Amino acid sequence: MSTLRATLSNRHPTDENYMGAKVGIIGCGRWGSIHLKTLAKLKEEGFVAEIHGCDLNPEKGLEFAELLTTFSTDWQELVSREKLDVIAIVTPADTHHKLAISLLDYCTNLFIEKPISLQETEVAEILAKTQERGGTLLIGHILRFHAGLLKANELIDSGTIGQLQSVDFSRISTRKPPRKSNLFEALAIHGIDTACFCFGEAEPSRLSIDSLRSDAQKSPDGVRICLEFPGTKEALIDVGWNGEKEVREIVFTGSKGIITVDTKDSHNILIRTQKYHEQYPLEDAELPLTAEWKYALAQTATDAKPAVYPSVGSIFRSMKWMDKAKLESERINYTNGRPE
Numbered sequence: 001m002s003t004l005r006a007t008l009s010n011r012h013p014t015d016e017n018y019m020g021a022k023v024g025i026i027g028c029g030r031w032g033s034i035h036l037k038t039l040a041k042l043k044e045e046g047f048v049a050e051i052h053g054c055d056l057n058p059e060k061g062l063e064f065a066e067l068l069t070t071f072s073t074d075w076q077e078l079v080s081r082e083k084l085d086v087i088a089i090v091t092p093a094d095t096h097h098k099l100a101i102s103l104l105d106y107c108t109n110l111f112i113e114k115p116i117s118l119q120e121t122e123v124a125e126i127l128a129k130t131q132e133r134g135g136t137l138l139i140g141h142i143l144r145f146h147a148g149l150l151k152a153n154e155l156i157d158s159g160t161i162g163q164l165q166s167v168d169f170s171r172i173s174t175r176k177p178p179r180k181s182n183l184f185e186a187l188a189i190h191g192i193d194t195a196c197f198c199f200g201e202a203e204p205s206r207l208s209i210d211s212l213r214s215d216a217q218k219s220p221d222g223v224r225i226c227l228e229f230p231g232t233k234e235a236l237i238d239v240g241w242n243g244e245k246e247v248r249e250i251v252f253t254g255s256k257g258i259i260t261v262d263t264k265d266s267h268n269i270l271i272r273t274q275k276y277h278e279q280y281p282l283e284d285a286e287l288p289l290t291a292e293w294k295y296a297l298a299q300t301a302t303d304a305k306p307a308v309y310p311s312v313g314s315i316f317r318s319m320k321w322m323d324k325a326k327l328e329s330e331r332i333n334y335t336n337g338r339p340e
Contacts, residue, residue: 020043020046020047020048020049020050021047021048021049021085021086021297021300022049022050022052022082022083022084023039023048023050023051023052023084023085023086023087023088023297024052024053024054024078024079024082024084024087024088024107025039025051025052025053025054025087025088025090026054026055026078026088026089026090026091026099026103027054027088027090027091028053028054028055028057028060028063028064028090029055029090029091030178031090031113032055032090033063033064034289035088035090035289035293036051036053036064036067036068038287038289038290038293039051039067039293040067041290042290042293042294042297047293047294047297048297050069050070050082051067051068051069052068052069052070052071052072052078052082052084053067053068053070053071053072054071054072054073054074054075054078055071055073056073057073058073061073070082075099075102075103076102079103079106079107080106084106084107085107085109085297085300086107086109086110086111086296086297086299086300087103087106087107087109087111088110088111088112088113088296089103089110089111089112089113090113091113092180092181093115093117093118093181093185094118094180096112096113096115096116096117096118096122096126097117097118097119097122097123097125097126100112100116100117100126100129101125101129104129104130104133104135105133108130108133108134108135108136109135109136109296109299109300110130110136110137110138111138111140111292111293111296112126112137112138112139112140113139113140114139114140114141114185114189114190114193114318115139115185115189115318115319115322116139116315118185120316120319120320123315123316123319127308127312127315130306130308131306134306135306136299136300136304136306136307136308137307137308137309138292138295138296138299138308138309139308139309139310139315140292141190141193141194141197141310141318142190142288142289142292143190143193143194143197143250143263143288144193144194144197144310145288145289145291145292145295146261146263146288147266147267147282147285147286147288147291148261148266148268148269148282148285149194149198149250149261151269151280151282152198152250152259152261152269153198155259155271155280156198156252156254156259159256160254160256160257160259160271160273161252161253161254161255161256161258161259161271161273162254162255162256162257163254163255164198164199164233164252164253165232165234165253165254165255166233166234166235166236166252166253167194167195167198167199167234167235167236167250167251167252167253168235168236168238168249168250168251168253169190169191169194169195169235169236169237169238169239169249169250170238170239170247170248170249170250171187171190171191171238171239171240171247171248171263172222172238172239172240172243172245172247172248173187173240173241173242173243173246174242174243174244174245174246175241175242176241176242177215177219177221177241177242182219182220183219183220183222183223183239183240183241184220184223184322184325184326184329185322187239187240188225188237188239188322188325189318189322190239191225191235191237191238191239192225192227192235192237192318192321192322192325193310193314193318194250195227195229195235195237196317196321197310197314199233199235201311201313201314202229202230202233203229203317204227204228204229204235204321205228205229205230206227206228207225207226207227207228207324207325207328208225208226208228208328209223209224209225209226209325209328209329209332210224210225210226210236211223211224212224212329212332212333213240214329218334220329220333221240221241222239222240222241222242223237223238223239223325223329224236224237224238225237225238225239225325227321248262248263248264249261249262249263250263256273256274257271257272257273257274258271258272258273259271259272260272266282266285266286266287266288267281267282267285268280268281268282269282295309
C-alpha cells in the first residue's frame with residue numbers, strides 16, 4: 001500500500017513566484033477554529049497568504065480577528081468579494097451539499113469535512129459538479145494523513161508484524177454529543193474509513209453491532225461495531241460520547257506482532273513482536289490537519305490535475321457502511337432488540 005505524502009513541490013513558499021494561497025473557511029465553530037489556527041501557522045510559513053472566515057455567528061469575527069484577513073456572516077458576500085484559491089466547508093453535515101454545489105460556481109477547489117453529505121444522491125451531485133467544473137475535492141478523512149497511521153501501514157506492508165488480521169479502533173470522547181451531529185457521522189465514520197484504508201481499501205463483507213448505549217431519547221452515544229472483511233479479517237470500532245477519559249487509539253494485530261497508534265501523538269508508535277517491544281519515533285512528523293491542508297493547497301497549483309481524495313469508491317463505501325451501522329442501531333433501539 002502506498003502512503004500519502006502531501007508535497008508542494010511546484011507551489012513551495014521558497015519559490016519566488018509563489019505568493020501563498022487565498023483560503024476561505026465556512027464555519028468557525030469548534031473544529032473550524034482548529035482549521036483557522038492550522039492555517040495561521042501555514043501562513044507564517046508562507047503557504048497561505050490570506051485567511052477569510054465565514055460564520056453565521058458574528059462574534060466569531062471578533063474571536064478570531066487576529067487570525068483572519070476578513071470575516072463575513074454570509075458566504076455569498078465572501079465569494080462575491082474575494083477570489084479564493086480553496087474553500088473549506090466546516091459546517092454541520094446537513095449543510096454540505098447545498099454549500100458545495102453553490103460554492104463550486106465561485107471556487108473549484110473544495111475541502112469538505114466528513115461526511116461529504118448525508119445522502120448518496122447528494123454526494124453524486126457534488127462529485128458530478130466537481131468534475132464538470134474541472135475542480136479538486138478533498139474530504140476530511142484526517143486519519144489518512146496521520147503520520148503514525150501511515151508509518152504503521154508501511155511497517156505492515158514490510159512484514160514487521162506478519163499478516164494483518166485485525167484493526168481495533170477506539171475513539172471515546174469526554175465531550176457531550178455536539179448539537180446537530182450524531183455518533184456515526186462524527187466518530188464511527190472515521191473508524192470505518194480507517195479500517196478499509198488499512199486493509200488495502202477493502203470492502204467489508206458484514207457489519208454487526210456488539211454493544212449499543214443510547215440516551216433517554218434513544219439517540220446512540222456509544223457503540224461497538226464489528227466489520228468483517230474477506231479472509232477472516234475484522235475491525236472492531238468502539239466510539240462514544242460522555243466517556244470517563246479520552247481514548248484515541250488504533251491497534252493493528254498481525255500474525256507476528258502488534259502495532260499501536262495513539263492518534264493524539266504524531267511522533268511515536270508502539271511496536272510489539274516476539275523480538276522486541278519499543279517506541280518507534282517518527283522524525284519530522286506533521287500534525288495530520290497540517291498535512292491535510294498542505295495536500296489541499298497543493299491542489300491549487302495551476303498545473304494540478306482534477307482530483308478527488310479519497311477516491312470516489314472510498315467515499316461511497318464509507319457512507320454505505322456508516323448508513324448500515326445507523327440502520328442496525330435503529331433496529332436495536334426501536335424494536336427493543338439486542339445486538340446479535
